[in-house]
Amino acid sequence: MVSNRPAPEAPFVPSQRSADTFVYGGARTDDEGPWEEWNPTAESVRPPRGKHRVAKQRGGGGFARSSTVLGVGVIAAVSAGGMASANTGKAPVSISLPDLPNVGSLISDDEPAEDTAPTLSSFGSVTTPQADDTAPQSAADAGEALRSRIMAQVESQQTQVETQAQLAAAEAAAKAEADAVAKAEKEAEAKATAAKEKAEAEAKEKAEAARLAELATQYALPTSSYTITSTFGEAGAYWSSGYHTGLDFAAPTGTLIKAVHSGTITSAGWDGSYGYKTVLTLDDGTEIWYAHQSSISASVGQKVATGDVIGRVGATGNVTGAHLHMEVHPGGSASGIDPGAWLRSKGLNP
Structure with missing residues (x-):
C-alpha cells in the first residue's frame, strides 16, 4: 500500500490576502474562525493519479471510500476465483476491469459512504466457473467417443475378416465346382472313349466275322467225319x-x-x-x-x-x-x- 510522507511544517506568515481566502474545496471567510496551522498528512494530501490510499471510514462501518479497498476487493475476488478454479479443476477466472476513474471524483466528503463506495460490479464483471458436472461429463463424452472409435475399428476389422472369409469360401466353392466339372468332363470323356473303343472293337469284330464268313465260302475243311x-x-x-x-x-x-x-x-x-x-x-x-x-x-x-x-x-x-x-x-x-x-x-x- 502506498502512502505519502508528512510534509514539513511551514512557518506562519500573516496573510495579505483578502478576507475571502481560497481554501481547498471552496472560499474561506473570516466568520469561520481563526486560521489553523495546516499540516499535510496522509489523509489530507490527495494521492498521485493512479495511486491508492486507505480512506478513513465513516459511521463506524461499511466500505472504505478508497480505491485501495476496491483493489483489495478485486484481488480477493480474483483469489476466490483462483481457489474456485483450484478446487473445481476449471479454467482460470477471466476478469475484465474498466479504466478506473479519478479517485478524487470517487471520494467526496459531502456524499454518504453508502453512495460513494464503489461496488465490485463497477469495475467489470468477474466470471467464475460454475461448479457443475461439466468436467466429468466432458471426460465421459471423450471416453464414449474413444470407445465408439475402438468399436468402429473392431467392427471394420471384423467386416474385413468376414469379407475375406466369404471370398475364400467363394473361391473354394468355385474351385470345387471347377474340379467337379473337370472330373465330370474327364469321366464323360473316358466313358466316350471307352464307348468309342468298344464300338470300334465291335465293329471290327463284325467286320472280321463278315470277312471270315466270306472266306468260309471260299475255304473248306480238308475232310469230314474226323x-x-x-x-x-x-x-x-x-x-x-x-x-x-x-x-x-x-x-x-x-x-x-x-x-x-x-x-x-x-x-x-x-x-x-x-x-x-x-x-x-x-x-x-x-x-x-x-x-x-x-x-x-x-x-x-x-x-x-x-x-x-x-x-x-x-x-x-x-x-x-x-x-x-x-x-x-x-x-x-x-x-x-x-x-x-x-x-x-x-x-x-x-
Whole structure:
C-alpha cells in the first residue's frame, strides 16, 4: 500500500490576502474562525493519479471510500476465483476491469459512504466457473467417443475378416465346382472313349466275322467225319524233326480229301515217310500238303476249286493208323506254320 510522507511544517506568515481566502474545496471567510496551522498528512494530501490510499471510514462501518479497498476487493475476488478454479479443476477466472476513474471524483466528503463506495460490479464483471458436472461429463463424452472409435475399428476389422472369409469360401466353392466339372468332363470323356473303343472293337469284330464268313465260302475243311489226334509243334519220337509239323485228321480209310481253296496241283505221288502226298498251291503262293493218302485223285497242273475232291484218307508212309496229315507252307517255304491257326484265320474251325 502506498502512502505519502508528512510534509514539513511551514512557518506562519500573516496573510495579505483578502478576507475571502481560497481554501481547498471552496472560499474561506473570516466568520469561520481563526486560521489553523495546516499540516499535510496522509489523509489530507490527495494521492498521485493512479495511486491508492486507505480512506478513513465513516459511521463506524461499511466500505472504505478508497480505491485501495476496491483493489483489495478485486484481488480477493480474483483469489476466490483462483481457489474456485483450484478446487473445481476449471479454467482460470477471466476478469475484465474498466479504466478506473479519478479517485478524487470517487471520494467526496459531502456524499454518504453508502453512495460513494464503489461496488465490485463497477469495475467489470468477474466470471467464475460454475461448479457443475461439466468436467466429468466432458471426460465421459471423450471416453464414449474413444470407445465408439475402438468399436468402429473392431467392427471394420471384423467386416474385413468376414469379407475375406466369404471370398475364400467363394473361391473354394468355385474351385470345387471347377474340379467337379473337370472330373465330370474327364469321366464323360473316358466313358466316350471307352464307348468309342468298344464300338470300334465291335465293329471290327463284325467286320472280321463278315470277312471270315466270306472266306468260309471260299475255304473248306480238308475232310469230314474226323478227329484231331495230333497238333502242330507236339514233341515225340515218331517225327524225324523231333516235333509234329502239321495237323492230323484221323478218319476211316477212303474218306474223301477236298481242296481247301482254289488253286493248282503242283505235286502228286509217293514221298517216303509222307506216303502218297499231293501239293496244292493257292493263288497267293501258299502250299497245302496232303500226306498218307490211300489214293490220289488229281494230277499235276490241274486247276481245282474249293471243295473239289483230290484224294482219299489212308495209312501210307510212317503212320500208326489211317489219318490225313496236313501241312501249310506260306510262299512255298520249307518250314510250315500251324495249320489249325491258318484254318481259323480263314473262318474255319477245325
